[in-house]
Amino acid sequence: MFRSLVVAVVLALGMTAAAQSVSIQLDGTLFKVVGPPSGTLTVYAGTGDVPPLAGKTAIENGALVFRPTFPLAPGVRYRAVFTPKGGAAVEKTFDGPARRTTPTARVERVYPSADVLPSNQLRLYIYFSASMSQGEAEQRIHVLDAGGKVLRGVFLPGQELWDPNNRRLTMTFDPGRIKRDLTSNRTMGPPIADSKRYTIVIDREWRDANGVPMVEAFRKVFRGGPAVRHAPDPKTWRVVAPPAGSRDALVIHFGRPMNYTLLQRMLKVSGARGDVAGTIGVTREESEWRLTPLGPWTAGNYRIVIDASLEDLAGNKIGQPFDIDVFDKVTERITTTTVSLPFEIR
Amino acid sequence: MHYRKLMTRAALAGGFAIALVLTVHAARTPAVAAGDLAGGSAGLKSAGALAFGPDGVLFVGDSAGGAIAAIDTADRTPAGSAANINVQGIDEKIAALVGVMPGDILLNDVAVNPISKNVYVSAARGRGPDAAPLVVRVDASGKLTLLALDNIKHETVSLSDAPVANPTARQNPRTQTITDMAFVNGNVMVAGMSNEEWSSALRSIPYPFKAAAKGTQLQIWHASHGRYETQSPVRTFVPYTIDGQQYVLAAYTCTPLVKIPVSDLKAGAQVKGVTISDLGSGNQPLDMVPYKKDGHEFILIANSSFGVVKLHADNLGQYKPIDSPTVVDVAGAPYDKITAVTNVRHLTQFDASRALVLTSAGGGGFGPATGPFNLQTVALP
Numbered sequence: 001m002f003r004s005l006v007v008a009v010v011l012a013l014g015m016t017a018a019a020q021s022v023s024i025q026l027d028g029t030l031f032k033v034v035g036p037p038s039g040t041l042t043v044y045a046g047t048g049d050v051p052p053l054a055g056k057t058a059i060e061n062g063a064l065v066f067r068p069t070f071p072l073a074p075g076v077r078y079r080a081v082f083t084p085k086g087g088a089a090v091e092k093t094f095d096g097p098a099r100r101t102t103p104t105a106r107v108e109r110v111y112p113s114a115d116v117l118p119s120n121q122l123r124l125y126i127y128f129s130a131s132m133s134q135g136e137a138e139q140r141i142h143v144l145d146a147g148g149k150v151l152r153g154v155f156l157p158g159q160e161l162w163d164p165n166n167r168r169l170t171m172t173f174d175p176g177r178i179k180r181d182l183t184s185n186r187t188m189g190p191p192i193a194d195s196k197r198y199t200i201v202i203d204r205e206w207r208d209a210n211g212v213p214m215v216e217a218f219r220k221v222f223r224g225g226p227a228v229r230h231a232p233d234p235k236t237w238r239v240v241a242p243p244a245g246s247r248d249a250l251v252i253h254f255g256r257p258m259n260y261t262l263l264q265r266m267l268k269v270s271g272a273r274g275d276v277a278g279t280i281g282v283t284r285e286e287s288e289w290r291l292t293p294l295g296p297w298t299a300g301n302y303r304i305v306i307d308a309s310l311e312d313l314a315g316n317k318i319g320q321p322f323d324i325d326v327f328d329k330v331t332e333r334i335t336t337t338t339v340s341l342p343f344e345i346r
Numbered sequence: 347m348h349y350r351k352l353m354t355r356a357a358l359a360g361g362f363a364i365a366l367v368l369t370v371h372a373a374r375t376p377a378v379a380a381g382d383l384a385g386g387s388a389g390l391k392s393a394g395a396l397a398f399g400p401d402g403v404l405f406v407g408d409s410a411g412g413a414i415a416a417i418d419t420a421d422r423t424p425a426g427s428a429a430n431i432n433v434q435g436i437d438e439k440i441a442a443l444v445g446v447m448p449g450d451i452l453l454n455d456v457a458v459n460p461i462s463k464n465v466y467v468s469a470a471r472g473r474g475p476d477a478a479p480l481v482v483r484v485d486a487s488g489k490l491t492l493l494a495l496d497n498i499k500h501e502t503v504s505l506s507d508a509p510v511a512n513p514t515a516r517q518n519p520r521t522q523t524i525t526d527m528a529f530v531n532g533n534v535m536v537a538g539m540s541n542e543e544w545s546s547a548l549r550s551i552p553y554p555f556k557a558a559a560k561g562t563q564l565q566i567w568h569a570s571h572g573r574y575e576t577q578s579p580v581r582t583f584v585p586y587t588i589d590g591q592q593y594v595l596a597a598y599t600c601t602p603l604v605k606i607p608v609s610d611l612k613a614g615a616q617v618k619g620v621t622i623s624d625l626g627s628g629n630q631p632l633d634m635v636p637y638k639k640d641g642h643e644f645i646l647i648a649n650s651s652f653g654v655v656k657l658h659a660d661n662l663g664q665y666k667p668i669d670s671p672t673v674v675d676v677a678g679a680p681y682d683k684i685t686a687v688t689n690v691r692h693l694t695q696f697d698a699s700r701a702l703v704l705t706s707a708g709g710g711g712f713g714p715a716t717g718p719f720n721l722q723t724v725a726l727p
Contacts, residue, residue: 044442045441045442045443045444045445045446046438046439046441046442046448048435048438049435049439050435050438050439050441050442050443051439051442051443051489051490052442052443053442053443053444053445054443054444054445054492068445069444069492070444070445070446070471070478072445073445073446073447073450075447076445076446076447078445096445122544123544131474131475132474133473133474134452134470134473134474134477135452135473135715136473138712152628153628156630157630157650157651157711157712158630158632158650158711158712159523159539161521161523161539161540161541162475162521162541163519163520163521163541164410164475164518164519164521165475165519166474166475168519168541170541170542174628176628188628207473208474209472209473209474209475209476210474211450211473259542259543261519261542262542262543265520309543309545311543311544315544317544322544
């Protein structure tokens with residue numbers, strides 16, 4: 001976009017003989033003095049007591065030029081000042097490129113997708129259709145109670161955890177309120193109360209990475225459910241093995257919703273020929289994981305390899321509850337990093 | 347002077363257990379001279395947490411890039427009688443320097459070069475994924491200098507031992523946000539928080555990096571809030587000496603302030619820390635500055651919703667580690683509220699008698715980051 005901004009604004013200057021032969025142009029991102037190069041060229045991108053714009057001046061093809069360190073930005077007015085030797089300073093202002101104004105971004109989905117969340121729900125993952133601006137979550141995400149009142153202190157403050165594209169935001173429910181017997185838990189209770197109704201509201205005013213608000217606001221209504229305090233146990237999972245020769249999906253029923261983002265990478269299927277390549281699907285409100293193989297299944301013994309860091313909605317890991325009752329021998333817990341679940345293809 | 351007991355609640359009698367889960371640890375070598383660093387682009391994708399090391403070396407946390415860069419500031423001229431810093435509208439000045447509107451500057455951290463007393467500010471030019479990382483030096487006269495991160499002597503260590511991402515995804519969506527850093531006993535200590543799994547990595551990386559692999563990674567456990575324990579990511583921490591022993595004072599995302607003995611952070615060891623204080627529910631310590639004044643020890647703490655407090659730290663050595671999860675009634679360290687300093691977003695030590703604060707017209711803590719932002723030294727209370 002910046003390169004399309006090829007402006008050749010020529011300033012018809014002044015009263016003095018020296019100034020009459022001088023003009024300042026903006027060519028792409030290059031500020032250029034057309035005329036005698038003897039003098040200084042300084043560009044400002046702000047008003048008041050501010051430093052000049054960072055960049056380098058040089059003589060190029062006999063002309064004094066200034067190359068900003070960074071591209072020109074929308075909404076900024078640039079003031080170029082040329083001070084010829086022994087002459088009066090002349091200046092010219094240029095506007096940066098036009099801002100985009102057409103909204104394109106929206107909230108595509110939110111995980112967990114269920115409409116009942118445990119009262120010790122740990123994290124919320126928000127998927128946007130476009131890259132978003134950082135630093136706005138505090139203002140733009142609200143949790144309302146059943147009466148529409150905005151609740152305070154629901155999320156861990158000051159923690160916007162983005163993916164590298166700024167399209168997925170991870171919010172953490174205040175762990176101090178979730179962890180039993182902490183001060184926050186005792187005085188404020190958990191962020192979500194069992195059987196109460198809530199609405200998550202994400203404002204339309206949240207700006208995308210180009211500074212444009214979203215197409216529309218987003219709302220998700222959910223109800224608090226009982227806290228989930230016990231660790232997921234793969235031995236209780238139900239594995240539906242497809243028949244040999246088919247390309248049907250292998251299906252794992254967890255018996256409870258699991259963490260959507262971790263299901264993308266913490267389960268794999270290994271057989272005699274190595275890991276089974278395929279497409280991962282997460283269905284039934286994250287309580288079901290499917291692997292559709294690229295090729296047909298061959299008969300034999302397989303195992304599902306589970307990263308022990310896989311979590312359910314409440315942050316309970318495999319064999320390790322989120323908050324462990326210390327009377328339950330907790331010191332032996334970090335022993336293995338994977339757990340295997342065998343099955344057979346016939 | 348208003349004293350107040352921070353905690354008398356049984357819930358804060360907690361100890362903290364630390365289990366080492368990764369032991370890629372190299373022998374420490376003497377700190378390298380900054381002149382040994384190689385020139386070129388530092389390769390930063392973001393500039394977040396800052397911490398000064400030896401010889402004018404500045405550690406820059408790059409959460410987006412999953413790395414720590416040690417950059418040579420070439421700023422080794424000792425300050426004389428350092429003047430006060432007072433830069434009004436630092437966000438507007440940085441915005442003008444890099445050519446954007448002030449609202450498109452995100453200020454991330456501040457650090458003071460202990461040699462020159464120049465201030466370094468990390469920031470982002472823009473709010474999207476392509477935002478350019480910035481490190482700006484501010485001298486006592488208020489002059490701003492943009493560090494040329496594309497051509498600077500530096501050394502980098504990658505933190506990307508993250509689990510393998512979904513191979514079908516085009517880009518690994520997992521990131522490890524660096525929440526704080528400090529240089530302690532020749533090691534860069536790094537606290538982080540993942541955007542996927544709930545983890546509590548506290549990493550210790552010997553400097554210089556080339557001899558260090560990825561350092562030692564610790565897993566932090568919050569060992570007894572009542573009778574439960576959980577993994578507890580660190581939000582902010584600061585090195586501190588108590589009775590001649592080196593500790594890390596750490597504040598967790600969910601818990602009170604604790605002390606962790608650095609000497610015990612060895613491979614294979616389990617370490618018990620001890621709770622010092624809790625500044626109330628719904629509150630998060632942002633930054634801490636330990637200092638001495640009039641023969642007494644204090645810790646100045648900027649909080650997300652509790653303002654600035656001065657913790658009386660003379661007796662921290664008397665707090666004994668709690669080896670069992672038994673609930674014990676413990677009094678927390680007393681503190682004073684410091685009402686003269688408000689709207690603090692960042693706090694760091696300037697010298698023995700002054701702190702440096704970054705304040706926002708939009709309020710302190712994690713409120714809307716509305717400018718103007720001001721950078722100024724304040725006398726340690």
